[in-house]
Amino acid sequence: xxxxxxxxxxxxxxxxxxxxxxxxxxxxxxxxxxxxxxxxxxxxxxxxxxxxxxxxxxxxxxxxxxxxxxxxxxxxxxxxxxxxxxxxxxxxxxxxxxxxxxxxxxxxxxxxxxxxxxxxxxxxxxxxxxxxxxxxxxxxxxxxxxxxxxxxxxxxxxxxxxxxxxxxxxxxxxxxxxxxxxxxxxxxxxxxxxxxxxxxxxxxxxxxxxxxxxxxxxxxxxxxxxxxxxxxxxxxxxxxxxxxxxxxxxxxxxxxxxxxxxxxxxxxxxxxxxxxxxxxxxxxxxxxxxxxxxxxxxxxxxxxxxxxxxxxxxxxxxxxxxxxxxxxxxxxxxxxxxxxxxxxxxxxxxxxxxxxxxxxxxxxxxxxxxxxxxxxxxxxxxxxxxxxxxxxxxxxxxxxxxxxxxxxxxxxxxxxx
Ligand SMILES: Cc1cc2nc3c(=O)[nH]c(=O)nc-3n(C[C@H](O)[C@H](O)[C@H](O)COP(=O)(O)OP(=O)(O)OC[C@H]3O[C@@H](n4cnc5c(N)ncnc54)[C@H](O)[C@@H]3O)c2cc1C
Numbered sequence: 001x002x003x004x005x006x007x008x009x010x011x012x013x014x015x016x017x018x019x020x021x022x023x024x025x026x027x028x029x030x031x032x033x034x035x036x037x038x039x040x041x042x043x044x045x046x047x048x049x050x051x052x053x054x055x056x057x058x059x060x061x062x063x064x065x066x067x068x069x070x071x072x073x074x075x076x077x078x079x080x081x082x083x084x085x086x087x088x089x090x091x092x093x094x095x096x097x098x099x100x101x102x103x104x105x106x107x108x109x110x111x112x113x114x115x116x117x118x119x120x121x122x123x124x125x126x127x128x129x130x131x132x133x134x135x136x137x138x139x140x141x142x143x144x145x146x147x148x149x150x151x152x153x154x155x156x157x158x159x160x161x162x163x164x165x166x167x168x169x170x171x172x173x174x175x176x177x178x179x180x181x182x183x184x185x186x187x188x189x190x191x192x193x194x195x196x197x198x199x200x201x202x203x204x205x206x207x208x209x210x211x212x213x214x215x216x217x218x219x220x221x222x223x224x225x226x227x228x229x230x231x232x233x234x235x236x237x238x239x240x241x242x243x244x245x246x247x248x249x250x251x252x253x254x255x256x257x258x259x260x261x262x263x264x265x266x267x268x269x270x271x272x273x274x275x276x277x278x279x280x281x282x283x284x285x286x287x288x289x290x291x292x293x294x295x296x297x298x299x300x301x302x303x304x305x306x307x308x309x310x311x312x313x314x315x316x317x318x319x320x321x322x323x324x325x326x327x328x329x330x331x332x333x334x335x336x337x338x339x340x341x342x343x344x345x346x347x348x349x350x351x352x353x354x355x356x357x358x359x360x361x362x363x364x365x366x367x368x369x370x371x372x373x374x375x376x377x378x379x380x381x382x383x384x385x386x387x388x389x390x391x392x393x394x395x396x397x398x399x400x401x402x403x404x405x406x407x408x409x410x411x412x413x414x415x416x417x
Contacts, residue, residue, distance in 0.1 A: 003029045003112075004389040006132060006145040007382065008119050011039020012371040013355025014151030015102050016066040016378030017385070021149070022109040024401055026386035029143060030111050031134060033118040037102035039153065039355075041371055042095045044280040045179025045227050048218045051313040051372030053089040056333040059417040062310040065407035066105070067375035073101040081221045083417050086193075087327050088313060091372075094222045117141070119152065122161030128350045129161040146389035147350040149381045154237055155285030155357045163348040164288035167238070169362040174283035174369075175318035177212070178231040178250035181273040182261055183223065189266030191217050191226055199260040200230075209256050212323050225273055229280070230257050234320040237281045251275050282318060286365065287353030291341035295363035298330050304339035306395035308384075309376035310408050311336050315363035316370070328363060335411050338368060340395050343381045350388050354381035379407055 003026075007018040010032035018030040030037075040046040052067065053059035071091075074080035079097030083089045106113050120140075121133035131144040150157040155165045167173065185191065193214060200213040207213075211232045218227040231253035233246035254275045261267045295315060297304075312335045315328040330336055342359045345351040353359070354377040356369035368377065383401040387393040399409060408414055 001143050003027050003143065003145040005147050005149065005382070005385045006031065006143055007149045007151055008132065008157040009039065009150070009152035010037040010113065011151060011153060011355060011374065012041060013374040013378030013381070014039065015106065016375045017149040017151055017354055017382030018111040019066045019105055019109040020379040020382030020405060021386045022111045023405055024383060024386040026389055028111050029145070030106065030113045031117050031119055031132070031143070032113065032115050035115050036099045037106065037113070038095065038098050040280060042099050043278050044276055045181050045274060046280065046371065047095045047220045047227055048090040048092040049372045050088055050090060051311065051370035052091055053083050053417050054312045054333060054335050055088050055314065055329060059083060059089045060335070060414040061417050062312045062335045062408055062414045063372050063376045065402065065405045066379045067372065068406060069105060070101055070375065073105070074098065079221055086216050090216065090218065092218050092220050094220055119156050119160065122157055124162045127348065129163070129348055132157060147385040149385045150287060150351065150353045150357060151355050151378060153281065153284060153356045155287060155353065158287050158345065158351060158353060159285055161348065161351065163345050163351050165285040166288060167285050168283050169365065171362050173320060174366055175232050175234060175320045175323065176246065176279055176281045177229045177318065178254065178276055178279050179227055179229055180231065180254045180257060180275050182226045182258065182270045183273040184269045184271045185224065185226055186266040187224070191264060191267065193217050195264060196228065196261065199263045200257065203260045203263065204256065210253055214325065228257065232318065232323055233279065237284050243279065246279050250279050282369065283356060283365065285357055286359050287357050288346050289342045289353065289359035290344050290346050291339060291359065293338060293342040293358070293360045293364045293368065295361060298336045298364055298367060301331055301336055304337045306340040307337040307409055308340040308380035308398060308402060309338040309373065310411065310414060311338050311368050311373050313367050313370045313373060315366045317363070317366050330367070335414060338377060340380060340384060340398055343377055344384065352381040352385050354378040376407065379405065
């Protein structure tokens with residue numbers, strides 16, 4: 001089975017890549033190991049977009065194109081909350097609505113989606129990736145294409161296909177955390193992060209039974225359920241033993257966090273709706289791209305001739321040693337340009353990476369990994385791959401396709417929230 005473009009992984013980056021590629025007319029296959037699209041948004045309880053809006057007093061939306069279409073469809077279903085400000089600007093959504101929206105968006109664009117297939121290998125020929133191997137209940141299957149986009153978050157396709165990758169960055173790898181969703185909170189109850197942290201402290205004063213106390217408190221639309229990111233673990237997702245320990249330990253902690261929540265007024269009848277279901281890996285492999293995007297680029301608000309997306313999130317770092325979190329804002333809490341060269345493999349000309357495996361240094365990577373920005377880098381990688389499939393890849397042509405698809409490429413195009 002041969003395609004123009006194969007996209008590996010159906011999270012925010014992968015869906016945007018596949019839809020963008022298919023909208024150029026390229027025959028596009030999206031392979032997802034789970035039974036639904038959305039990645040962390042639907043499988044890790046990360047039910048709120050970051051990176052869509054600048055973080056100043058008057059936020060501006062910096063992501064459009066496929067991302068804009070997703071927001072419109074969620075809004076039409078009453079499944080998207082207006083932007084909310086904590087340390088950043090968040091846009092919570094209902095994950096079940098997102099699953100449907102992403103299915104429909106892919107179908108409308110003509111993307112062929114295959115669920116429940118895990119990419120387990122990739123063949124390389126003459127310095128290019130030529131096919132991927134998958135495993136499913138039907139056994140092993142191989143799919144060939146002219147160009148590939150790795151949106152697995154863990155860089156599976158790139159690594160299996162012999163492209164240059166690295167795990168995290170030499171000065172650190174962002175900590176993983178289990179997203180936990182609680183229901184049964186009395187209507188009108190506001191749960192403040194500081195109150196929750198105090199409740200966790202009071203119940204577990206020596207901190208040995210739980211790993212973190214501070215989290216944003218996200219309330220999702222429709223259900224009003226509360227999502228917190230607390231139980232954390234410094235595991236390596238490439239190592240099944242260490243990830244398995246994290247999963248089981250995180251689930252055990254979730255019940256302790258529930259007990260702490262129940263001590264707050266209005267939360268006495270709270271219950272666990274879901275843990276994960278998967279532990280949330282913030283950072284894993286990065287593709288080694290033609291350029292590594294740096295925090296210095298963001299601080300300088302560097303102009304890139306090959307700009308393909310606008311970022312707005314800060315360097316959100318969750319430390320593996322201390323389990324403490326920090327957040328560095330971009331200059332003036334404004335937007336910055338993201339270059340195509342941080343998505344294009346440096347040694348495999350028909351391979352692109354997007355979302356959290358885009359090439360960034362410790363702080364830039366921690367800024368551009370979020371889902372709003374992943375929608376934008378995914379769309380860019382999809383357009384670039386569609387061009388590469390016809391040996392027509394260059395930055396200017398990618399920008400032309402992105403503009404035709406409604407993506408924002410300059411700060412001037414961004415719109416008031
Ligand atoms: C605890 C936590 C809290 C976060 N909070 C926020 C937040 O509030 N807002 C925000 O915007 N971002 C947040 N993030 C970051 C965000 O979730 C990710 O950076 C973002 O989802 C990256 O998108 P992606 O498409 O690159 O990867 P993912 O969302 O991880 O998607 C990758 C997809 O690839 C699939 N896949 C993986 N390997 C294979 C394979 N071998 N074969 C086939 N399919 C495969 C996976 O099943 C998955 O669907 C948070 C992350 C964590 C862990």
